[in-house]
Amino acid sequence: MQWMNPGAAIWSLVFIAPVVLYLFRRKRRTIPVSTLNFFKMLAREHQETAWLRKLKRLLSFLLSVLVLAAALGALLQPVVSPSTGAVRSVVILLDRSASMSAVSPGGRTLFDEAVLRVRHKLAGLPSGVGVMLMTYDSRTEILQPRTYDRRQVERALQAISPRPVEGDPGAALLLADKLASLDAPAVIWHVTDDPPGRLPDFGPDQEAPAARRAAVEHVQVALDSPVNAGIVSFQIRKLPLERSRYEAFIQVACSAPEQRDVELEVRLDGALTAIRSLPVAPGERQSVLLPVSAAAADLLELAVRADGDVLPLDDRIVLRVPEVKPIKVVLASEAVDPFMELALCSLGGANDMDVYYAKPSDWPPRLSFDVAIFESWLPDSWPGDMSVILVNPPRSLGPVNVVPVETGGLPVDSIRSADESHPLLYGVATARAAVTQTAVLEADGALEPLWVGPMGPLLSAGEIHGQKVTVMAFSPKVSERLPLTASFPLMIGNALYWSVQSGDDAARRSCRKTGSLVETGGSSVTWTLPGGQPSRPAALKGRWLELDRLGLWRTDTGEHGAAALLSLRETLLPSLPPASETRADVSAETALVRGDLAPLLLLALVAVLVLESWLFHRHSVY
Amino acid sequence: MGDEAELFDPQFLSRLRTLFFKLRKRRSLKKKGIQPTVSAGHTREFKDHRHYVPGDDFRQIDWRLFARHERMFIRIFEEIQEFHVHLLIDRSMSMAQPHSTKRLAALRLAIALAYLSLINQHRVSVLSMCEDTRREILPLKGQGHIHNLISHLASMKFAGVTDLENSFRQFRPGRDRRGIVFVISDLFGSSPALSESVIRESVSWPAETHVIHVLDPNEMQPDLEGEMELVDVETGEARRFWLTKREMHRYKIGFDSYVEDVERACMLRQVNYVKWSTGLPFEDLFLTLLSKGSALAGS
Numbered sequence: 001m002q003w004m005n006p007g008a009a010i011w012s013l014v015f016i017a018p019v020v021l022y023l024f025r026r027k028r029r030t031i032p033v034s035t036l037n038f039f040k041m042l043a044r045e046h047q048e049t050a051w052l053r054k055l056k057r058l059l060s061f062l063l064s065v066l067v068l069a070a071a072l073g074a075l076l077q078p079v080v081s082p083s084t085g086a087v088r089s090v091v092i093l094l095d096r097s098a099s100m101s102a103v104s105p106g107g108r109t110l111f112d113e114a115v116l117r118v119r120h121k122l123a124g125l126p127s128g129v130g131v132m133l134m135t136y137d138s139r140t141e142i143l144q145p146r147t148y149d150r151r152q153v154e155r156a157l158q159a160i161s162p163r164p165v166e167g168d169p170g171a172a173l174l175l176a177d178k179l180a181s182l183d184a185p186a187v188i189w190h191v192t193d194d195p196p197g198r199l200p201d202f203g204p205d206q207e208a209p210a211a212r213r214a215a216v217e218h219v220q221v222a223l224d225s226p227v228n229a230g231i232v233s234f235q236i237r238k239l240p241l242e243r244s245r246y247e248a249f250i251q252v253a254c255s256a257p258e259q260r261d262v263e264l265e266v267r268l269d270g271a272l273t274a275i276r277s278l279p280v281a282p283g284e285r286q287s288v289l290l291p292v293s294a295a296a297a298d299l300l301e302l303a304v305r306a307d308g309d310v311l312p313l314d315d316r317i318v319l320r321v322p323e324v325k326p327i328k329v330v331l332a333s334e335a336v337d338p339f340m341e342l343a344l345c346s347l348g349g350a351n352d353m354d355v356y357y358a359k360p361s362d363w364p365p366r367l368s369f370d371v372a373i374f375e376s377w378l379p380d381s382w383p384g385d386m387s388v389i390l391v392n393p394p395r396s397l398g399p400v401n402v403v404p405v406e407t408g409g410l411p412v413d414s415i416r417s418a419d420e421s422h423p424l425l426y427g428v429a430t431a432r433a434a435v436t437q438t439a440v441l442e443a444d445g446a447l448e449p450l451w452v453g454p455m456g457p458l459l460s461a462g463e464i465h466g467q468k469v470t471v472m473a474f475s476p477k478v479s480e481r482l483p484l485t486a487s488f489p490l491m492i493g494n495a496l497y498w499s500v501q502s503g504d505d506a507a508r509r510s511c512r513k514t515g516s517l518v519e520t521g522g523s524s525v526t527w528t529l530p531g532g533q534p535s536r537p538a539a540l541k542g543r544w545l546e547l548d549r550l551g552l553w554r555t556d557t558g559e560h561g562a563a564a565l566l567s568l569r570e571t572l573l574p575s576l577p578p579a580s581e582t583r584a585d586v587s588a589e590t591a592l593v594r595g596d597l598a599p600l601l602l603l604a605l606v607a608v609l610v611l612e613s614w615l616f617h618r619h620s621v622y
Numbered sequence: 623m624g625d626e627a628e629l630f631d632p633q634f635l636s637r638l639r640t641l642f643f644k645l646r647k648r649r650s651l652k653k654k655g656i657q658p659t660v661s662a663g664h665t666r667e668f669k670d671h672r673h674y675v676p677g678d679d680f681r682q683i684d685w686r687l688f689a690r691h692e693r694m695f696i697r698i699f700e701e702i703q704e705f706h707v708h709l710l711i712d713r714s715m716s717m718a719q720p721h722s723t724k725r726l727a728a729l730r731l732a733i734a735l736a737y738l739s740l741i742n743q744h745r746v747s748v749l750s751m752c753e754d755t756r757r758e759i760l761p762l763k764g765q766g767h768i769h770n771l772i773s774h775l776a777s778m779k780f781a782g783v784t785d786l787e788n789s790f791r792q793f794r795p796g797r798d799r800r801g802i803v804f805v806i807s808d809l810f811g812s813s814p815a816l817s818e819s820v821i822r823e824s825v826s827w828p829a830e831t832h833v834i835h836v837l838d839p840n841e842m843q844p845d846l847e848g849e850m851e852l853v854d855v856e857t858g859e860a861r862r863f864w865l866t867k868r869e870m871h872r873y874k875i876g877f878d879s880y881v882e883d884v885e886r887a888c889m890l891r892q893v894n895y896v897k898w899s900t901g902l903p904f905e906d907l908f909l910t911l912l913s914k915g916s917a918l919a920g921s
Contacts, residue, residue, distance in 0.1 A: 028849055028850060029849070029850040030850070030851045030853055030860070031720075031846065031850050031851070031852055031853070032719060032720040032852075032853045033844070033853065034716040034720065034721065034724075034808060034810055034838075034854075034855060035716060035810040035856070036852060036861055037813055037814050038876050038877050038880070039873065040861070041873075042863070042876075
């Protein structure tokens, strides 16, 4: 127990008054009467015995002292905190990620439960302990700096609501620890649905002295056995060489005690086009590739359903089918290889690709391209603003180090594939390929060898400083079998599509994960929630738009996109441990005497006064 | 203890000379006095004639009128009575303390009644009651004894605890001392119910009984409030109370009920009851007593 206002102890001098009054009490009036018979009939009175009289006097004195003690105690503001100990500050770290929107059978969300728990713990906190309120999802926000005013904390608590964004407790805990250490000793109340074992390995600042590290008290609010199915991954891409054909990659996960059948619906402009039933084991992901026949800007909706689903935020994805721009490819060569030209012509038939040919004298080009193919020729400087495919590089350039083979090439009949699953080798029959190696490629570096011959890598690909680079250390022109098979145009096509599959293509921009930041040039944004009407335009501050809602968004400048939760972490809802420390905490928090005792003492004061009045005035006890 | 001057009011006593006592019903008194009654007696004072009816004493027939009118008349003579007036005065402490007006009123009332008796040639017995009954003075007759009586009453000590039961039981006026009994008391005994029950004892007395209930206004409606210790002046018993207006209201109701019960008990036993409040003028009360009480009559 602590005294919040010890200076009020000076008021203990008032105890002198009842003591003096008790010791030097005034003798009562003695009035003679003719007879006591009629007074005796008035009220039930106590026996006029000496010990009872003394007891009454003592009782009167004790009641007076008790009244004063209660008043003095209320002035001293005693507080009892069973859980915080001798801390100076408390940092409340409240999880507001999407999973906190899970609804319990009673209709209350986990976030509501978390706020209740915070309020309950705050009630047991001494008023002299500073409180800071932080909340987090993908980013951490300080809602209330350290304050002693509980009303401010309460107002801040009322202003919070969960967001459909994935949580990042690690960063939040780290920041909370940093802030808590500023006012050590401190404790962090981490209120979340994540069990302590699922949280990232939060290592408080190891450089900080142990005494300055904040203790973390995890308060878990979770459902006993939650059932939730949701889409955790999604991507749509236009099928190469196909008109109006898209392919949607969907990954569904489920948290449930046992395997569940999850129903996946696909709607295009409101019309049901496909429905799948996916058996999903608890904690596992089920992937599915769905062909979608749609035109650009069609409204595509995907929804999953499972019995007893408690979290609707991850059940739906709504997006506009992206409009895919043709890939702009420039082929720079002194003399274009006919096999290469043939392969590029075959790829550009579906309006997916615009191929430009450039002579060495035209380099650098005035237009911007997505991919540059250098065949048996290299420019003087490395082009850093586009993906690069090097075919039979005559020398080293930039990050690529090669040594030309002097003898005109080394035929390689048996090519060993280092990574069959690489996108570049999709559909390529490696075993049937035979090439003539014209350069020796350095194996080390950021490039990953995909084909390996006797003299080292034949085909390597990788990403160097965000730039995708593919190196083919052979010449199609002098190779024996490869250019004549379908594998070559496939490999070229794979290389081109892989090169442009960066994080900024239109297909990936079509549906982003909530919490992402999108650079826009608009000044306002309009959101359309799934199944709802467009909301009123909201002003944008700065150039960045944070995707903190689900659905479609569009800026006043025409930029648009969609946002979905797409988080395995949020979809897999943790369950409450059967016998957890949390419940022990609850029992500790529900202790009878805790928190600020001043109201309790005032209540006791009033009760004693009422008792005294009742005894003295109703029963003539004095 | 007392002052004779405050007890003796010559002007008031002189006004009593025109008054006399009258018994409610005829009683066979052995001693004859000077008090004429409505009954025919055997004195020499002729009063009237009336027709003879069988059963009358034929010795009273006036033969002269028979000779003149040939009808029989009998002579009626006035009967002059002498009877005892017993004054039973409560001399307990409650009559003197804390309200001394009760003592004064009781003594003045006793003197007035005694004076009225003496001037009518009745014998007056003065007794006091407390734990028991005690004769204060030998029976007096003749108005010359009034000063002796006053001085005796003025020196009477008021002390002790009232034992109404014992006092009433001990008071036994002899048959030769029949007359009127005046009980002057506050009737405060060990319990309120006792006051009512002792009235029953008066039935056996060979006299007409008059109970004069002397009370002080503060007893009927005390002005007490707050914390106090009340001490019974007779027993010394002390009780502590916290009295409020509500308690006082209940006290008044209880006291009025007590007075009413005593009065009802007196009426049941043909005992005249008079509540004598010391807060009212003495003379007015006394005249009211004479006019109201059926045993008393004016001139």
